[in-house]
Amino acid sequence: MSNGYVVPAIVAVTLVTVGIGFYGLRLARTTSDFLVASRTVSPTWNAAAIGGEYLSAASFLGVAGLILKYGVDVLWYPVGFAAGYLALLLFVAAPLRRSGAFTLPDFCELRLGSRRLRTLATVFVIFIGWLYLVPQLQGAGLTLATLTGSPYPVGALLVAAVVTANVALGGMRAITFVQAFQYWLKLTALAVPAIFLALQWQADARPAVTPPDGPAFRTATTVVVEHHAALTFADGTIREVRPGDRLDFAAGDPVPEVSGTATKAIDWLLPDTAGNDDRGLFGTYSLILATFLGTMGLPHVLVRFYTNPDGASARRTTLVVLALVGLFYLLPTIYGVLGRIYTPQLLVSGQTDAVVVLLPGAALGDGTTGRLLAALVAAGAFAAFLSTSSGLLTSVAGVISTDVLGHGSVRGFRLATVIAGGVPAVLALNVSGLDVSQVVGLAFAVAASSFCPLLVLGIWWRGLTDLGAAAGVLVGGGAAIAAVLVTVLGPPLSGWPATLTAQPAAWTVPLAFTVMIAVSAASRRRAPADVGATMLRLHAPDSLRL
Amino acid sequence: MAVPDEPGGPGWETTAPAAPVPAPRPPAAPARTRIVLAEVRRGSRADRTRSELTQQTRIGDTLVRGLVRAQLALALRLSLLVLIGLGGLPWLFAIAPSLGRTTVLGVTLPWLLLGVVSFPFLIVVGWAYVRLAERNEQDFTDLVQRPER
Numbered sequence: 001m002s003n004g005y006v007v008p009a010i011v012a013v014t015l016v017t018v019g020i021g022f023y024g025l026r027l028a029r030t031t032s033d034f035l036v037a038s039r040t041v042s043p044t045w046n047a048a049a050i051g052g053e054y055l056s057a058a059s060f061l062g063v064a065g066l067i068l069k070y071g072v073d074v075l076w077y078p079v080g081f082a083a084g085y086l087a088l089l090l091f092v093a094a095p096l097r098r099s100g101a102f103t104l105p106d107f108c109e110l111r112l113g114s115r116r117l118r119t120l121a122t123v124f125v126i127f128i129g130w131l132y133l134v135p136q137l138q139g140a141g142l143t144l145a146t147l148t149g150s151p152y153p154v155g156a157l158l159v160a161a162v163v164t165a166n167v168a169l170g171g172m173r174a175i176t177f178v179q180a181f182q183y184w185l186k187l188t189a190l191a192v193p194a195i196f197l198a199l200q201w202q203a204d205a206r207p208a209v210t211p212p213d214g215p216a217f218r219t220a221t222t223v224v225v226e227h228h229a230a231l232t233f234a235d236g237t238i239r240e241v242r243p244g245d246r247l248d249f250a251a252g253d254p255v256p257e258v259s260g261t262a263t264k265a266i267d268w269l270l271p272d273t274a275g276n277d278d279r280g281l282f283g284t285y286s287l288i289l290a291t292f293l294g295t296m297g298l299p300h301v302l303v304r305f306y307t308n309p310d311g312a313s314a315r316r317t318t319l320v321v322l323a324l325v326g327l328f329y330l331l332p333t334i335y336g337v338l339g340r341i342y343t344p345q346l347l348v349s350g351q352t353d354a355v356v357v358l359l360p361g362a363a364l365g366d367g368t369t370g371r372l373l374a375a376l377v378a379a380g381a382f383a384a385f386l387s388t389s390s391g392l393l394t395s396v397a398g399v400i401s402t403d404v405l406g407h408g409s410v411r412g413f414r415l416a417t418v419i420a421g422g423v424p425a426v427l428a429l430n431v432s433g434l435d436v437s438q439v440v441g442l443a444f445a446v447a448a449s450s451f452c453p454l455l456v457l458g459i460w461w462r463g464l465t466d467l468g469a470a471a472g473v474l475v476g477g478g479a480a481i482a483a484v485l486v487t488v489l490g491p492p493l494s495g496w497p498a499t500l501t502a503q504p505a506a507w508t509v510p511l512a513f514t515v516m517i518a519v520s521a522a523s524r525r526r527a528p529a530d531v532g533a534t535m536l537r538l539h540a541p542d543s544l545r546l
Numbered sequence: 547m548a549v550p551d552e553p554g555g556p557g558w559e560t561t562a563p564a565a566p567v568p569a570p571r572p573p574a575a576p577a578r579t580r581i582v583l584a585e586v587r588r589g590s591r592a593d594r595t596r597s598e599l600t601q602q603t604r605i606g607d608t609l610v611r612g613l614v615r616a617q618l619a620l621a622l623r624l625s626l627l628v629l630i631g632l633g634g635l636p637w638l639f640a641i642a643p644s645l646g647r648t649t650v651l652g653v654t655l656p657w658l659l660l661g662v663v664s665f666p667f668l669i670v671v672g673w674a675y676v677r678l679a680e681r682n683e684q685d686f687t688d689l690v691q692r693p694e695r
Contacts, residue, residue, distance in 0.1 A: 072654075072656050072657055072660065075656075075657070075660035075661055076636075076660065078661075079632065079660055079664045079665075079668075082664075082665055082668055083628065083632065083664075083668055085668075085672075086625075086628065086668050086671060086672050086675075087625070089672050089675060089676070090621040090624060090625055090675055091621055091625075094679070269654060269657075281636060281637070281640055284636045285633075285636065288632075288633060288636075312680065312683075315676050315679065315680075316676060318672070319669075319672045319673060319676050322668060322669055322672045323669050326665035326666070326668060326669055327665070329665060330661070330662065330665065333657075333661040460614065460618050532607055532610070533600075535610055535611075535614060536600070536606075536610050539610065539613055539614050539617060540610070540613070540686075541683035541684075541686055541687050543683075543687055544687055544690060
């Protein structure tokens, strides 16, 4: 694809990101400035920054791709990604801010006074952070390869380098401005083309999303297959395709049924029904649990809450974030639905994650409008990679600098940033075949099975002990990590074992809660003596100033 | 509350040049001299309740437990609302497939509910929580600052 506007748009986003980073650098003076922006960020800025940081490659590209591929059942991804902030608001936001901790390991030590638990939390923060960073970098590489034809490592390394440099030089103060800017950029980059797409759909006399004969190609299309699949053609012939195969379709040809996707209109349009497939229902509930409860355990989300001045403002910030994120998630559905009409070839090639960046060009043609909108979407996608990676990197680097390197200096933070950014960059270059949305979902599952019970029980239950917390995190989080490793590295599974490892949250989250409560009850004597004072600090209204 | 720098207070005649602000000199006869013998303690009951809280006495502990329980009950109640309102949907569509085929304004019901309606629903629940949680905290603050009520 030769769209002359794409590269300038990506360069502009990168330069503005770095520019705001340097503007922030002049303000950053102390380690506190670097880590939590000296807690002087206003709720509106902070909410936009949290939203900007949260809307990752999975939200910007992955959700629309999933909807194109699987239909109504994956609408739970955007709903869950937004609902995670409600769970965060209800159970965690204000008390966590009042605890005065900088990072998740800090919270462990403050609440339970255990250095070992702190170390365990550090390991999990780094694991979840890297698990989430790798698909961001991969998404960057794939997007740049799709749009400009550059080799895959260029995009991944570009994003890794820009983000590492920006975080190392500007710290979080800079990141707050960068993230807030990027939220609005991402919203614009999806909303403006969506309006044009809807108008184009009207102008095309509203073609049916699910025509009775199944989806068909509107124009003559050549598809280069990216993923192994079995295609069932309209005349009933079945053909196995491998990556690199080229298929030619004429205008009006029906789209072949692709194994593993909901090509049939009825599967795509309607939710799973009982008796048909219980595993589908289990997977749906597992996904709901992982996304609802996983958000509060993501390290880059939590670290933002320390930048609020007090508990009440942390609560209000979270509510604004919920509104901003909810507004954004109305948009990917439009792309996924219109993708059925204008870019059905992605179903055959398996490259459904590209629907957001390819749809404007496919629907609006090669004119200036189509190209400009395609460039805008590309800029938004890059904003998504840059902002989420920055947030993840800041939190992972913060934990590495204080807990692994052991000194809280600015130089230590910079060294930690280089380490925290280098490892996932190397992984992203060497591990291929990870699916962006799937890995992000697994990161949510690990977070929901480790930090969610730790935070919820730590904040609301006096009986939690260090032993119980460690056991729960190890068993629940460990089970989720094992499921991740089996899914990503293990042999292909089918039936229930596949469902239980691909969507582990429905059994690992209850497991983590149960183990944490049972072991705490068994080791009741280890409950910290100052738990009453801690509870007062976590829950007393800010206005009392105790 | 001691008011040492008031013009006319002790030492005014000898140390006046130290004042950094070139305030207009008061007239020769100072209007009034305030002599503070002892601080009047106001809100001593509130202070007592505060120290009950910070020193973890039985009363303070009970107060905090009450607040935590009220906030937790609120959070659990609202999450139950979401659990039924949203979490019930997959189950409902699974047992009543005809509901999943219903169309409203040309859009099938599951798409409308999940793709559009769920987000305002979540925001309204969040807004209600912030209001109610702040009211709980205000009740607690009132209790601490005016324990007689």
